[in-house]
Amino acid sequence: MTTAYLRVILREIWRSKARFLSILLIIFLGVAFYTGIRATGPDMLQAADRYFATQRLATNSVQSTLGLTAADTRVLDRHTDQLTYQTTRYLDVTQRNNNRVVRVTELPRQQRVDRLRVVQGRLPRQANEVVLDAQAKRLQPRLKVGGTYRIASTARLNRQFTRRTFKIVGFVNSPRYLENVSRGVTTVGKGTLDYLAYVRPRTLTGNVASRLDVQFKNLRHVTPYSATYRRLNRANTRQLKAWLRPNAQKRQRQLQRQARAQLAPLQRQVSQLQAQVPAKTPALVALQQRLRAAQAQVAAIRPATYLYTDRADNPGYTEYHENTQRVVALSTVFPLFFIAIAALICLTTMTRMVEELRLQMGTLKALGYGNAAVGSEFMLYGGLAALLGTALGVVFGVNFFPQFIAQAYGSMYNLPAISVQYLWPDIWAALAIALACTLGIAAIVLRVDLRSLPAQLLQPKAPKAGKTLLLERWTGLWRRLSFNHKITLRNLLRYKQRLLMTVLGIAGCMAMMITGFGLKDSIGDISTKQFNDLWHYDAIVTRTGNPTRAQRQTLTRPAVYRDSLTLKSAQVTIQGAGVAEQTATLGVPEHPERLNRFVTLRNRQTHRAYHLTRRGAIIDEKLAKLYHVKMGDQLPLKLAGQGTHRVTIAAIAENYVNHFVYLSPTYYRQVFGQRPTYNGDLVQFTHDSERAGNAYADTLLRHNGFLNVTLMRTERQTNFKTFDSMNLVVLIFVISAGALALVVLYNLTNINVSERIRELSTIKVLGFYDGEVTLYIFRENLILTGLGILVGCFLGNWLHAYILQTAETNALMFSPGIHWVSYLYAALLTLVFSLGVMALMHQKLKHVNMLDALQSVD
Incomplete structure (x- = not known):
């Protein structure tokens, strides 16, 4: 090549820099979205991995129905070459001074x-800290470093503390609790912990x-x-059970010996009284x-029952992984749309470029x-656009999208910032x-022309022959x-190829914008439907x-009280293969016929009421x-301190936040x-x-x-504050789709x-004004845009449903509907883009040199 x-x-x-830049930009958007979203899941997992390693998160925990003693720790001391452990003592209390359940x-x-990560202040050094x-701090904003914290629970629980007033010296996050909201279940108060x-x-x-918290050394890296x-953890759990199993009966015998020792004075008293009074004496009978x-x-x-748990039982641990997998799933769907659209546009662009340069190709061959030399121009042209677009897309995508999405999820989890990593398989x-x-x-495209x-090649390509349209046979119309x-x-x-490419290109962009707006609708509707409907x-x-x-x-005396429903409320856990353990609220109303005044139980699609x-x-x-x-199947439930019970499902009701089981x-x-x-x-209030x-x-x-009062106004503000961050993710979809459109x-x-x-x-020479020439093209664009919008509505509806299924968390169900105004917004944006493009084209058409354009190639 000379x-x-x-x-x-x-x-x-x-000369064709506009075309070159358009190819580059399409490649840039596709690559940025693909590599950025694809890197987000691994980046989030890497941040969690680093956090777990730094804070030494326990791999297993052990609890016992009879408490854990020095005998249990001595067993683990014999295996310190395989594990590290620490004992933990805690007490769950309901705070009467702030209406919170605290561990x-x-x-x-x-x-x-389980090393704590200090968020503010420091760890306690003195007994009063x-x-x-x-x-x-999120639940009680008045709590500050340097302030006073007082434990005020029932008299029985208060006696189990050597002191109950402390100075707050810091705020921390525990690696055991990744979620910002959930802190697990308890047997006191409302059944769930608020904080620690x-x-x-x-x-x-x-x-x-x-509790005994254990970290096996073979899992550290x-x-x-x-x-x-998972494989090593199963083996470790089996080993841990084998080590502690003999201690179950030892602990039973130990407690029985202690209890008999406490009974010794009573036995001596009975023996002495038997020697002094007749056998039927009331005092002796009562003592016996x-x-x-x-x-x-x-x-x-x-015998003691040991309860074994691992990381998967910690609130947020499994759900965080599931969320990263949802991001990975999204990283496959959306980039595919970008790539498909990019391929379509590149096909049209390169085809046009080859047709434009037929004369040059013929000259070079002559x-x-x-x-190879003739085709190298197109290869270099397209290859340079691809390389530059890929390089810029990788740099932008990998550094922007993971940070942006992780920041959105950051309001839901207690994790440090992620570190950017370049995933070379995805980049290649x-x-x-x-x-x-x-x-x-x-x-x-070149395969025909090069032959x-x-x-x-020196002759202009014959224009495509016109055909009689079916519409022309409808003579009346x-x-x-x-x-015109x-x-x-x-x-x-x-030009059917151009029609197809334009309609599909616009439809794909329209679909992504509808999906973005639809996600916003689905997230926003949760609050209204759950707390109002x-x-x-x-x-x-x-x-x-x-x-x-x-x-x-006491319950009914305040003026704000209107009505109430008495019920049994408890937390139950559900376990199943392939699904993280779920926590549900078990509700048993004293008067079932009054339940629908307080909770609407209905079919989501038909709104048929259930009783x-x-x-x-x-x-x-x-x-x-x-x-x-489904209806008629059985679901296993486990109440705290009890075995598993199976309930038959009589109905499946609409619900969006958390889980419930009503009996x-x-x-x-x-x-x-x-x-x-x-x-x-x-409880219902007269005014909220x-x-x-x-x-x-x-x-x-x-x-x-009275142990606890949960106000729904507070719950609504707390639970849905995290949904605001999801709007950032939605914004990414809308902006990216809009830019591509x-x-x-x-x-x-x-x-x-x-x-x-x-x-x-030609038509300009014949006397058409500039505006008329632009309208000549704009009419076609407007029809194609309308067709693209119509097809995009159906495509967007399907994509939105798929994304909802992929992005939902275990304790959350999105509202599946899309508001009509979201279709309108997406259509208007597409139309605005079309009008903006035509405004640019109008300026270009005004400055066309008609004589140069009409010169014959003969």
């Missing part, structure tokens, strides 16, 4: 595993450990969530009954240049796709059309047991989807073998305001028996004008 020929190629690039945990003197979970407080050792009076990690009851209690002490794949879209398409003789409209319809149907109560009250007369009076019966439970739709169950009292007794304890109330709600909660919590419309319109410059110059 220097002169290279100058010709560079001159062609400069007060003693910090070990040395944090071997405390650090709080960062979640506490960490104090110095010896703050609690108990002498047994609550294994990637979390991987198949290797007390002894027999105590001995029965000693005999009833069962001068003796071979096919993006480059291969970009080169295929340019070099591959150029080779396909042609120079004489054939065709005669009423103006000349007839020309427009003939031109549209004459399905839940009709303003507070959830939790008590210690069945309501007393005094508690009922509790004696034959089964009503569960939420998302729970049914997760475990692939009638009769069916509850049938399943669990006992009467329900009605420990809660759903933050001040009235807080005052109502304060009134109840001053009285014995703009480039596509400009490129296709520019090609259309370039192809027909002689035709446009």
Whole structure:
């Protein structure tokens, strides 16, 4: 290739810089979106991996129904070559002074595993200091470093602390809890933890450990969530169970010995009294009954049951991985649309370029240049656009999209910022796709012309023959059309390839914008439907047991009270193959016929109402989807401290946030073998305001028996604050799709004008004004844009449904509908882009040199 020929190629690039830049921009957008979104999931996983390793997150935890003692730790001490462990002591309390359920945990003197990450301040050094979970600051903004924190629970729980007033010295995040909201379940209060407080050792009076946290050394350098990690973790759990299994009966015998030792004085008292009084003496009989009851209690002490959990049971750990996989799934769908559209546009662009340079190709072949030299111009042209577009797209995409999306998810998880990584397999794949879209398409387009003789190439290509349209046979309509409209319809149907490319290009961009707006609708509708259409109560009250007369009076006395429903409320867990353990709220209303006044149970599609019966439970739709169950199937439920029970599904109801299972009292007794304890109330207010709600909660919590008051206004603000971050992800889709639509419309319109410059110059010479010449093209573009918008609506509806299925979390179901205004917004944006492109084309057409354009090539 000579220097002169290279100058010709560079001159062609400069002469058609608009076309070159359009190819470059399309490649840039496709590659940026592909590599950026593809890198987001691995970047998020890498951040989690690094965080778990730095904070030494435990791989396994062990609890016991009889507490953990030195005998258990001695077993682990014999295996320190395989693991590291630490004992943890905690106590769950319901704070009567702030209406929160808190786990007060003693910090070990040395944090071997589960190291806390200090967000603000420092760790406690003195006995009167405390650090709080960062979640506490979000729930109670008044808590600050340097402030006072007081534990105020029931008298029984207060006695289990050596001190209850502390100075706040910091806020921390625990690697055990990735989510910003969930802190797991508990057996006190409303059944879920709000946050954790960490104090110095010896703050609690108990002498047994609550939990053993273990980190196996063979997992330290294994990637979390991987198949290797799961395989090794299963083996480690089996080994841990084998080591601790003999201690179950040892702990039973130890407690029985201690209990018998405590009974020794009572036994001596009975023996002495037997020697002094007759056998039927009432005092002796009563004392003997007390002894027999105590001995029965000693005999009833069962062997310890060890409960083994791993990382997957920690709130947020599994869900975080699932979210990264959803991002990976999205990274396959959306870039495919970009790549497909880019390929279509490159096909049209390169085809037009080959047709424009037929004369030059014929000249070069006549001068003796071979096919390789003649075709190298197109290869270099397309290859340079692909290389530059790929390089710029990789740099922008990998550095922008992961940071942006991770920041959106950052409001949901307690993780440090991600680090950008270049995934070379994806980058090479993006480059291969970009080169295929340019070099591959150029080779396909050139295959015919390079086999042609120079004489054939030096002749202009014969225009495509016109055909009689089917519409022309509808003579009544065709005669009423103006000349311009007839020309427009003939031109549209004459160039079917251009019609197809334009419609598909616009439809693809339109579909992505509809999906973006549709996601916003689906997210925004959750709050309205859940808190307005399905839940009709303003507070959830939790008590210690069945309501007393005094508690009922306290509940109903405040002026803000309107109505209430008494029910049993408890947290149950559901486990199933291939699905992370789910937590659901079990509700058993005392009067099932009144439930629909407080909770709407209905079919999502038909709005048919459901009612509790004696034959089964009503569960939420998302729970049914997760475990692939339907009406008539059975679902395993596990209450805290009990075994697994199976309930038959009588109906599947509409629900969007969290999970629920409703049972009638009769069916509850049938399943669990006992009467329900009605420990809660759903309360409706006469008016809903933050001040009235807080005052109502304060009134109840001053009285014995009330553990917790959850205000739905607060829940709505807390739970849906994280959804605001999802709007950032939606914004990415809309802006990216809009940018692609703009480039596509400009490129296709520019090609259309370039192809027909002689035709446009002819009608301009014949006396058409500049505006009329522009309208000559614009009519066609407007029809093609309309067709693209119509096709894009159907395509966008399908893509939106697919994305919702992919992006939902386990405890969340998106509203599947798209508002009509979202279709309107996407259509208007597409139309605005089309008008903007035509405004640019109008300026170009005004400055066309008609004489040059009409020069004959003969």
